[in-house]
Amino acid sequence: MFSPKLTCSNCNKEIEDNDKIAIIVQAKELNGFTNLKSWANNHRILCSQCNDIKQ
Numbered sequence: 001m002f003s004p005k006l007t008c009s010n011c012n013k014e015i016e017d018n019d020k021i022a023i024i025v026q027a028k029e030l031n032g033f034t035n036l037k038s039w040a041n042n043h044r045i046l047c048s049q050c051n052d053i054k055q
Contacts, residue, residue: 004041008050009046010050013049021045021047021051024046
């Protein structure tokens with residue numbers, strides 16, 4: 001099965017398997033999702049470095 005690589009929405013860095021990420025989403029969109037990787041591609045994703053800057 002083909003799974004696209006996740007990239008940071010801020011710096012366009014490719015997310016590695018062992019990286020921590022933050023997914024920016026509204027709470028009303030959190031109903032019944034099981035495949036997070038494909039779901040995450042439709043939302044803002046921040047790598048750990050960009051997430052630290054945004055906080």
